[in-house]
Amino acid sequence: MAEIVLTADRTMMSDYHGREFLGFGATSPAVGVPEFIFSWLFFPKMKGLNGVAPQAPYGLRKIEAKLMEDGFDVVTIPPHSIGKYTDDMKVMLITGHDYLGLGPPSTTFASLLKKEPMNAVSFKRFMTSPDMRKAKKNGVRVIVGGPGTWQFKVRESYLEKFGIDCVVEGEAENVISNLVKRALEGEELPKFVNGDDYYPTVDEIPEIKNPSINGLVEIGRGCPKGCSFCSVTRKPIRWYPLEKIRREIEVNVRSGIKVGILHSDDVFLYGSKSFIPNENKIFDLISLASSHYSKLALSHVSLASVVYLKNLMPVLADTILSSQPFWGAEVGIETGSVRLAEIIMKNKARPFDVSRWPELVGEAFGIMHDCRMIPAATLIVGLPEETEEDILKTIELVENLRDYRSLIVPLFFVPLGLLKKNDWFLARDIREEHIELLKICLKHDMRWAKDITREYFDGMWYSPILKMGFKLFFRGVERLFRKYGIPVQ
Ligand code: SF4
Numbered sequence: 001m002a003e004i005v006l007t008a009d010r011t012m013m014s015d016y017h018g019r020e021f022l023g024f025g026a027t028s029p030a031v032g033v034p035e036f037i038f039s040w041l042f043f044p045k046m047k048g049l050n051g052v053a054p055q056a057p058y059g060l061r062k063i064e065a066k067l068m069e070d071g072f073d074v075v076t077i078p079p080h081s082i083g084k085y086t087d088d089m090k091v092m093l094i095t096g097h098d099y100l101g102l103g104p105p106s107t108t109f110a111s112l113l114k115k116e117p118m119n120a121v122s123f124k125r126f127m128t129s130p131d132m133r134k135a136k137k138n139g140v141r142v143i144v145g146g147p148g149t150w151q152f153k154v155r156e157s158y159l160e161k162f163g164i165d166c167v168v169e170g171e172a173e174n175v176i177s178n179l180v181k182r183a184l185e186g187e188e189l190p191k192f193v194n195g196d197d198y199y200p201t202v203d204e205i206p207e208i209k210n211p212s213i214n215g216l217v218e219i220g221r222g223c224p225k226g227c228s229f230c231s232v233t234r235k236p237i238r239w240y241p242l243e244k245i246r247r248e249i250e251v252n253v254r255s256g257i258k259v260g261i262l263h264s265d266d267v268f269l270y271g272s273k274s275f276i277p278n279e280n281k282i283f284d285l286i287s288l289a290s291s292h293y294s295k296l297a298l299s300h301v302s303l304a305s306v307v308y309l310k311n312l313m314p315v316l317a318d319t320i321l322s323s324q325p326f327w328g329a330e331v332g333i334e335t336g337s338v339r340l341a342e343i344i345m346k347n348k349a350r351p352f353d354v355s356r357w358p359e360l361v362g363e364a365f366g367i368m369h370d371c372r373m374i375p376a377a378t379l380i381v382g383l384p385e386e387t388e389e390d391i392l393k394t395i396e397l398v399e400n401l402r403d404y405r406s407l408i409v410p411l412f413f414v415p416l417g418l419l420k421k422n423d424w425f426l427a428r429d430i431r432e433e434h435i436e437l438l439k440i441c442l443k444h445d446m447r448w449a450k451d452i453t454r455e456y457f458d459g460m461w462y463s464p465i466l467k468m469g470f471k472l473f474f475r476g477v478e479r480l481f482r483k484y485g486i487p488v489q
Pocket of ligand 1: 232
């Protein structure tokens with residue numbers, strides 16, 4: 001048995017029924033239906049193949065690949081298989097997006113619903129499980145990484161509570177092998193290591209050797225826009241050549257994965273060294289991915305890029321929609337106020353002028369609606385410099401987006417990036433205008449979520465059961481909001 005084990009808690013180690021967006025449900029407390037149904041609906045338990053994970057989070061696969069290339073014997077497992085490895089394991093590596101439920105969606109839902117979000121519940125359960133206790137008793141060294149590591153800096157007491165020896169922030173490729181070697185040799189590990197101080201170049205970033213969850217592959221790293229609230233600070237932009245992307249897609253396809261996701265902070269900036277999308281490179285990228293996957297989604301695109309690509313969007317849609325009813329991507333609206341946009345994200349509208357922000361958002365939503373792309377959009381509520389007028393502008397914008405098939409999620413401000421010295425925004429800080437905004441978003445989302453789920457679950461043998469489960473969930477949520485005097489119809 002391998003001495004080095006890689007894993008994540010159940011909310012991270014799930015294939016979300018092949019519908020990646022469902023994973024977002026883990027940022028909420030279990031509501032509307034009992035917890036076991038909620039968990040099955042949003043993050044079903046991954047079936048292990050003899051204790052090995054058939055798919056794993058992409059970031060974990062990168063670390064697995066790096067360790068394999070450096071000659072370590074590693075295995076990646078679903079969390080419930082840990083008992084099989086406790087006797088031989090020496091080092092455990094864990095990844096997490098939102099370990100303690102402090103990310104913007106989790107904070108919002110937890111604060112409003114006054115209950116711990118499922119991602120935090122699940123991680124705590126895993127770290128305090130009898131198998132995990134046994135592993136720690138046997139002297140296993142625990143190293144955590146992934147986008148959620150900043151949370152251990154603001155809640156350091158959890159390191160001791162959960163027996164975590166070392167936290168690796170940022171990109172870990174150039175530091176992880178040394179840390180694992182030191183852990184195996186019984187050396188003391190530093191509490192925190194910042195991998196971003198040792199950025200890997202494109203050539204130093206290994207290619208995954210085993211399948212990633214829902215066929216997700218990264219196409220590059222970094223974002224040039226530098227929004228002040230964002231934790232993706234100004235990392236150097238590194239786009240992967242198409243050949244590297246193709247080889248990773250083939251790893252997934254060979255294992256039988258038919259769906260895929262292209263991942264970067266703005267997929268439509270692929271291959272560009274500026275704020276201007278490169279149409280040829282995007283077309284080649286989408287053609288490559290569509291020729292391998294029968295269903296394709298994009299992790300994130302910027303609304304400005306969508307508007308810039310308004311002539312290419314129908315061509316991309318034609319390429320992708322030959323075998324799926326719609327495609328999706330996450331987008332950031334953040335605010336409807338030009339004044340606020342100028343302060344916190346003056347480059348987000350590039351290559352257009354930020355003074356056109358609400359107009360650009362409307363135009364992008366229209367283009368996406370016509371091209372059957374469903375955006376899952378975020379808004380930030382309670383930004384440090386936000387005024388009543390700013391909130392009213394955002395309300396006006398959301399009302400204008402009423403007829404576009406989309407989900408719009410208002411998230412409470414969490415101090416990250418350049419704004420990390422500011423205060424958290426919590427339910428106690430809510431003003432009347434915020435409540436109005438939340439209600440409008442809720443109505444919008446309930447309307448379109450019902451519409452989207454009619455087709456979203458097609459193509460699985462248990463689609464009818466899943467659809468029924470979500471029907472019950474929507475009813476439960478509506479009941480809950482009515483209880484608080486919030487009509488959702
Ligand atoms: S919010 Fe999006 S556009 Fe802005 S810096 Fe972060 S990743 Fe880039």
